[in-house]
Amino acid sequence: MIKAEQFLKPAWVRRQIELALPLLPPGTAAALQLGEVRLVEIGAAGHGLVEGAPGLLAYPLTLEGERVGELLLSPPAGNAAAAETCGGLLAHALQGMLETEHGRRSVARESLESYREMALLQRAVTDLNHSLKPAAVVAALLKEFDGRKNVADYGAVFLSGADGGYDQELSFGADATEVFARIKGSRLFAEKTASETGDILNDLSSSPLWSGEEPDLQALLWLPLASHGERLGLLVLASRRAEGFSAADLKRAQTLSSVAATALRNAQLYAAEQKMFQSFVRVIATAIDAKSPYTAGHCRRVPEIALMIAERAHQADSAPFADFVLDEDQRNAMEIAAMLHDCGKVVTPEWVVDKATKLDSIANRLDLVAMRFEVLRRDALIARYRALAGGEAEASANAAYQERLRQLDDDFAFLEKCNLGGEFVSSEHIARIESIARQLWSDADGERHPLLSENEVYNLSVQRGTLNPEERKIIEDHVVHTISMLSQISFPRSLRNVTEYAAGHHEHMDGRGYPRGLKREQLSIPARIMAIADIFEALTAPDRPYRKPGKLSWAIAVMHRMKLDNHIDGDLFDLFLSEKIYLAYAQTHLAANQIDEVDVAPYLAGQVR
Ligand SMILES: [Fe+2]
Numbered sequence: 001m002i003k004a005e006q007f008l009k010p011a012w013v014r015r016q017i018e019l020a021l022p023l024l025p026p027g028t029a030a031a032l033q034l035g036e037v038r039l040v041e042i043g044a045a046g047h048g049l050v051e052g053a054p055g056l057l058a059y060p061l062t063l064e065g066e067r068v069g070e071l072l073l074s075p076p077a078g079n080a081a082a083a084e085t086c087g088g089l090l091a092h093a094l095q096g097m098l099e100t101e102h103g104r105r106s107v108a109r110e111s112l113e114s115y116r117e118m119a120l121l122q123r124a125v126t127d128l129n130h131s132l133k134p135a136a137v138v139a140a141l142l143k144e145f146d147g148r149k150n151v152a153d154y155g156a157v158f159l160s161g162a163d164g165g166y167d168q169e170l171s172f173g174a175d176a177t178e179v180f181a182r183i184k185g186s187r188l189f190a191e192k193t194a195s196e197t198g199d200i201l202n203d204l205s206s207s208p209l210w211s212g213e214e215p216d217l218q219a220l221l222w223l224p225l226a227s228h229g230e231r232l233g234l235l236v237l238a239s240r241r242a243e244g245f246s247a248a249d250l251k252r253a254q255t256l257s258s259v260a261a262t263a264l265r266n267a268q269l270y271a272a273e274q275k276m277f278q279s280f281v282r283v284i285a286t287a288i289d290a291k292s293p294y295t296a297g298h299c300r301r302v303p304e305i306a307l308m309i310a311e312r313a314h315q316a317d318s319a320p321f322a323d324f325v326l327d328e329d330q331r332n333a334m335e336i337a338a339m340l341h342d343c344g345k346v347v348t349p350e351w352v353v354d355k356a357t358k359l360d361s362i363a364n365r366l367d368l369v370a371m372r373f374e375v376l377r378r379d380a381l382i383a384r385y386r387a388l389a390g391g392e393a394e395a396s397a398n399a400a401y402q403e404r405l406r407q408l409d410d411d412f413a414f415l416e417k418c419n420l421g422g423e424f425v426s427s428e429h430i431a432r433i434e435s436i437a438r439q440l441w442s443d444a445d446g447e448r449h450p451l452l453s454e455n456e457v458y459n460l461s462v463q464r465g466t467l468n469p470e471e472r473k474i475i476e477d478h479v480v481h482t483i484s485m486l487s488q489i490s491f492p493r494s495l496r497n498v499t500e501y502a503a504g505h506h507e508h509m510d511g512r513g514y515p516r517g518l519k520r521e522q523l524s525i526p527a528r529i530m531a532i533a534d535i536f537e538a539l540t541a542p543d544r545p546y547r548k549p550g551k552l553s554w555a556i557a558v559m560h561r562m563k564l565d566n567h568i569d570g571d572l573f574d575l576f577l578s579e580k581i582y583l584a585y586a587q588t589h590l591a592a593n594q595i596d597e598v599d600v601a602p603y604l605a606g607q608v609r
Pocket residue numbers: 341342478479505506534
């Protein structure tokens with residue numbers, strides 16, 4: 001219903017009537033009634049200015065064929081004829097004004113609606129273009145039709161499958177998946193959706209291609225999602241309304257589909273690039289793992305542990321991790337950093353990475369030492385025969401020979417033990433190594449050499465582990481290489497922290513780590529997580545050159561000691577224990593004989609020192 005009372009201002013109407021009154025018989029009363037509102041009333045006292053009153057002149061006012069009000073004139077009795085002409089003129093003026101205002105308002109309303117539609121489209125286009133994931137683009141497109149009154153009851157996006165057909169990706173509407181499965185099974189779908197352009201089919205029941213697959217449906221709208229000549233998918237809308245879809249609905253859907261197709265293509269390209277980058281990362285991680293049989297799987301397992309810890313820190317809603325957020329970008333960055341944290345090892349020589357014993361170089365030189373001992377044993381045998389030939393008593397020659405063999409066996413067993421690096425080598429041990437080294441043996445040319453070379457003495461005298469200081473430096477330098485390699489990758493903004501996360505895995509909380517000697521506050525939480533994941537994986541790895549696979553309780557005890565020494569982050573280690581992350585990991589990755597009982601309560605209560 002048109003509210004005409006809002007179209008005319010009472011003061012303006014009053015002025016028009018006042019201008020007309022002198023032309024009317026004196027004593028004429030006038031009123032303008034619009035809808036339920038008596039807008040103006042002049043000289044009404046004593047007059048019956050109501051419809052049907054005797055002698056009343058009523059001039060109807062209309063808009064779009066609808067009666068919206070009337071001009072009422074009540075001339076003195078007997079003067080109706082004199083008032084009629086002027087009344088008609090006044091009514092004509094009012095009608096004209098009403099129509100002008102009505103027209104102006106219609107134009108304004110249409111402009112506003114167009115503007116609203118434009119604003120909605122602009123917002124939709126922005127949403128579509130901001131979506132970097134194919135699924136998000138599809139969701140953004142359907143959102144523009146879902147819940148939009150009087151347009152579609154159902155909507156679905158199908159994506160082009162590898163077999164050239166369409167796979168339903170997302171839909172809206174009651175039981176939409178089943179509804180669209182039935183629509184997809186129709187001949188109409190097969191024939192119409194193969195065309196290059198979209199269209200509307202209202203009055204579905206009249207189509208010979210439609211067998212009532214979905215009886216409630218009255219109309220379908222379908223549009224291919226194509227970009228750069230490639231058909232990426234299909235938008236299908238369905239309606240139960242008898243009036244179906246309008247040309248305006250199709251136009252709007254075309255605009256949105258064309259934007260969505262471009263956004264979808266960009267998102268698919270972006271996803272493909274991400275996938276390619278991730279596969280490169282996996283190739284590098286596999287190459288590092290493949291380089292040493294002893295650390296096989298390290299670069300694959302460290303990310304799992306790191307992400308398990310990060311996930312729990314993210315879920316924690318109280319201090320110290322209340323502010324730690326693991327969103328998708330962060331998760332990606334951590335996973336890539338964990339896979340690449342040891343990428344510098346590609347330039348570390350294998351014989352250092354895998355150095356199982358102190359005399360390992362490219363080959364284990366203990367075998368050479370063993371041969372020299374064998375030479376000395378034979379020298380002893382020759383000495384025995386010479387003694388006997390020289391007339392020495394057999395008992396005495398045998399005793400000297402046996403004593404020499406015992407001494408050689410004892411020395412070699414001692415060197416063998418030193419070579420393993422399992423125990424601390426004291427200064428007394430070093431003195432004995434040097435003394436053994438001073439014994440001489442003869443080569444094939446009869447040349448005399450010390451039993452151990454200088455380099456062999458140097459390596460056997462390593463007090464802890466198997467690496468000498470130079471080799472330890474080579475090993476530690478793998479992080480320097482990691483940093484230098486990762487610094488050359490131009491990471492996107494979302495992955496800008498990868499290098500920092502990967503570079504900190506050998507830093508200690510007290511600043512005594514390497515390569516940069518950073519302290520806890522200089523390391524991000526992900527970098528600190530990396531250190532714990534790296535150590536836990538190494539301690540529980542199935543095979544290491546220098547020891548057997550560690551049991552869970554032993555690994556936890558070692559790491560607890562590291563926490564007390566301010567080597568690893570105490571808060572993260574406590575989270576690792578309290579959330580039983582070690583156990584969840586162990587159950588899927590460790591051998592059953594490694595998983596023993598761990599009582600974490602005393603560790604968490606600070607009772608273990
Ligand atoms: Fe490392």
